[in-house]
Amino acid sequence: xxxxxxxxxxxxxxxxxxxxxxxxxxxxxxxxxxxxxxxxxxxxxxxxxxxxxxxxxxxxxxxxxxxxxxxxxxxxxxxxxxxxxxxxxxxxxxxxxxxxxxxxxxxxxxxxxxxxxxxxxxxxxxxxxxxxxxxxxxxxxxxxxxxxxxxxxxxxxxxxxxxxxxxxxxxxxxxxxxxxxxxxxxxxxxxxxxxxxxxxxxxxxxxxxxxxxxxxxxxxxxxxxxxxxxxxxxxxxxxxxxxxxxxxxxxxxxxxxxxxxxxxxxxxxxxxxxxxxxxxxxxxxxxxxxxxxxxxxxxxxxxxxxxxxxxxxxxxxxxxxxxxxxxxxxxxxxxxxxxxxxxxxxx
Amino acid sequence: xxxxxxxxxxxxxxxxxxxxxxxxxxxxxxxxxxxxxxxxxxxxxxxxxxxxxxxxxxxxxxxxxxxxxxxxxxxxxxxxxxxxxxxxxxxxxxxxxxxxxxxxxxxxxxxxxxxxxxxxxxxxxxxxxxxxxxxxxxxxxxxxxxxxxxxxxxxxxxxxxxxxxxxxxxxxxxxxxxxxxxxxxxxxxxxxxxxxxxxxxxxxxxxxxxxxxxxxxxxxxxxxxxxxxxxxxxxxxxxxxxxxxxx
Amino acid sequence: xxxxxxxxxxxxxxxxxxxxxxxxxxxxxxxxxxxxxxxxxxxxxxxxxxxxxxxxxxxxxxxxxxxxxxxxxxx
Ligand SMILES: Cc1ncc(C[n+]2csc(CCOP(=O)(O)OP(=O)(O)O)c2C)c(N)n1
Ligand code: SF4
Ligand code: SF4
Ligand code: SF4
Ligand SMILES: [Mg+2]
Numbered sequence: 324x325x326x327x328x329x330x331x332x333x334x335x336x337x338x339x340x341x342x343x344x345x346x347x348x349x350x351x352x353x354x355x356x357x358x359x360x361x362x363x364x365x366x367x368x369x370x371x372x373x374x375x376x377x378x379x380x381x382x383x384x385x386x387x388x389x390x391x392x393x394x395x396x397x398x399x400x401x402x403x404x405x406x407x408x409x410x411x412x413x414x415x416x417x418x419x420x421x422x423x424x425x426x427x428x429x430x431x432x433x434x435x436x437x438x439x440x441x442x443x444x445x446x447x448x449x450x451x452x453x454x455x456x457x458x459x460x461x462x463x464x465x466x467x468x469x470x471x472x473x474x475x476x477x478x479x480x481x482x483x484x485x486x487x488x489x490x491x492x493x494x495x496x497x498x499x500x501x502x503x504x505x506x507x508x509x510x511x512x513x514x515x516x517x518x519x520x521x522x523x524x525x526x527x528x529x530x531x532x533x534x535x536x537x538x539x540x541x542x543x544x545x546x547x548x549x550x551x552x553x554x555x556x557x558x559x560x561x562x563x564x565x566x567x568x569x570x571x572x573x574x575x576x577x578x579x580x581x582x583x584x585x586x587x588x589x590x591x592x593x594x595x596x597x598x599x600x601x602x603x604x605x606x607x608x609x610x611x612x613x614x615x616x617x618x619x620x621x622x623x624x625x626x627x628x629x630x631x632x633x634x635x636x637x638x639x640x641x642x643x644x645x646x647x648x649x650x651x652x653x654x655x656x657x658x659x660x661x662x663x664x665x666x667x668x669x670x
Numbered sequence: 671x672x673x674x675x676x677x678x679x680x681x682x683x684x685x686x687x688x689x690x691x692x693x694x695x696x697x698x699x700x701x702x703x704x705x706x707x708x709x710x711x712x713x714x715x716x717x718x719x720x721x722x723x724x725x726x727x728x729x730x731x732x733x734x735x736x737x738x739x740x741x742x743x744x745x746x747x748x749x750x751x752x753x754x755x756x757x758x759x760x761x762x763x764x765x766x767x768x769x770x771x772x773x774x775x776x777x778x779x780x781x782x783x784x785x786x787x788x789x790x791x792x793x794x795x796x797x798x799x800x801x802x803x804x805x806x807x808x809x810x811x812x813x814x815x816x817x818x819x820x821x822x823x824x825x826x827x828x829x830x831x832x833x834x835x836x837x838x839x840x841x842x843x844x845x846x847x848x849x850x851x852x853x854x855x856x857x858x859x860x861x862x863x864x865x866x867x868x869x870x871x872x873x874x875x876x877x878x879x880x881x882x883x884x885x886x887x888x889x890x891x892x893x894x895x896x897x898x899x900x901x902x903x904x905x906x907x908x909x910x911x912x913x914x915x916x917x
Numbered sequence: 918x919x920x921x922x923x924x925x926x927x928x929x930x931x932x933x934x935x936x937x938x939x940x941x942x943x944x945x946x947x948x949x950x951x952x953x954x955x956x957x958x959x960x961x962x963x964x965x966x967x968x969x970x971x972x973x974x975x976x977x978x979x980x981x982x983x984x985x986x987x988x989x990x991x992x
Contacts, residue, residue, distance in 0.1 A: 348742075348745075377771055377772070380738075380772070382742075384736060384743045384746065385745050387746060388733060388747040390746075391733045391743075391746070391747065392713070393750075396746070518713045519711075519731065520712055520755070521709075521731055522710050522711070523710055526729040526732070530733070671921055674979075674987055674988040675987055680984055683984065688937060688938040688961065689938030689982060691982065693981075693984070697982075848944050851980060852979065889943060
């Protein structure tokens, strides 16, 4: 199949259908609306269901129902809408069902603004909803990854029977790039656990699995420990000899990559760790980096978010600084300068 | 004369309080599903409230919906598995307070599901707080001097809300007497028949006692339904086969 | 098919399910039900049938919220 030019949100939507997604329930909000728009036309073509829900609350719960019935199901939102999804995500995790939730991040708390941001990091990685659960959080940094990671998200959601989140942002979602779309897959909804009537067997109860699992605390901890151990994804760029290593995901990581090249051209040993999964945070990326003098996180947010996980990952052996882009995407040269300043400080 | 056997769908004793109307409604729904041959193909979307107590005792496939969202969860199932019989079982707080939007939108879209809504005029599970259906002047733990409609607004009548909508079936029954329960069974059967014939959204509201939180004996509770609740929430079939009735 | 007769049926009670609410007693048209002195394993006083008065109408089956009554074939 040839490369084609596509918008991030469209590539993600098309890849979701090819990954077997057959249900979308959601509500419009910029900058994710291209996802429901695309799927409203595309899902019916493949025998799937698109339903514009009356709210995000309804949307995530329709997804809960469709997922319980065994179908690959998805919703997407942004900002305030992502907040409204959280109770439902907690229920889906608690019932150990697969589902994919896309958050195309926008800037600000409250109503905020439609421009790109990375402020929902905690909400996505540290729970968001109530109780003891985690979602695998994938952070695409390109249109190609928007397509690839949604397929991965559906597969992992089913493997672990746990919701997965795609944490995108307005710029990755809106940019147009060449993309190689995944192959179309078949669907397999008649899983043993899927509710579809008991058909002569035992009746099934989709609810918090804690009611039916012995030693649930240990069971669920083990589940998330296993995910944390097995599912870390990241890309390392010139970390092997770096003095300062940038840590950034999504749109910020692209600027950071430029900064690394620019710095290297000037003889400055800058590196980059680009988490592809935000939960589990790729702590393994930080092993063997004893030569690194400092880390610097780069995020599009007004308050630091990522630096907490980086501090934990490097066990505070070296300083962890942050660079906050706020509402605007910084120029790579500004990041290089900030990194040089940190380096000077360390000498 | 025929045998009267407890439906096999009632796999365990129910966990409701003495005299609770949920028990009657459970049995009637179970009878109808069995008589219609739907026991094996039904998926229920269960509300948060005393409805939760059914999950282990009523033997159909269940999904525990978040509080208020049973309709949305049921819609998710029905849309991907139209061959299944899908129903919601909800209290009045769940369906008409926190979940009014989901309840109404399922009706507005004429979703081909069945909603069973238990009107006991109160939040039972959480200890007797005011519900949308609480009568004017009725004492609850959050309206200790009686519901003051100048503050809370009038009691919510879901039948009136749905009557103007293009839905398949709409009725209000009661479990306050043997006669009422026999009628209720006809309503619930008609509701499921509507769904199984593709006739669109069906809703049956059921007036039901909560002796525990009404702080009344069952006898007094039944009198209360007869004298105070029915005049505000009249019984009957309001939409049949998509047509408004004269009721 | 021969019409089955009253005598071919009996009422049975699952008294361990009774919660003593009294609904059956208030609805029995023949005054055949009474709340007995004995309590079941759940600690509720149970409703009992006076077989001399019972007409096997099964109204108690209809109203009991706790699945206590059944009308079954058998002497
Ligand atoms: C989001 C949320 N808010 C509040 C609750 C607490 N809660 C549980 S049941 C309930 C009310 C149930 O009342 P109703 O729907 O009338 O059911 P009943 O118990 O009377 O049958 C409430 C408020 C909850 N579980 N979730
Ligand atoms: S609290 Fe009320 S509604 Fe709930 S089980 Fe008891 S009587 Fe029934
Ligand atoms: S069968 Fe009829 S007469 Fe006999 S106890 Fe029950 S209600 Fe009363
Ligand atoms: S109605 Fe049922 S639970 Fe209530 S007293 Fe009679 S037998 Fe017992
Ligand atoms: Mg209630």
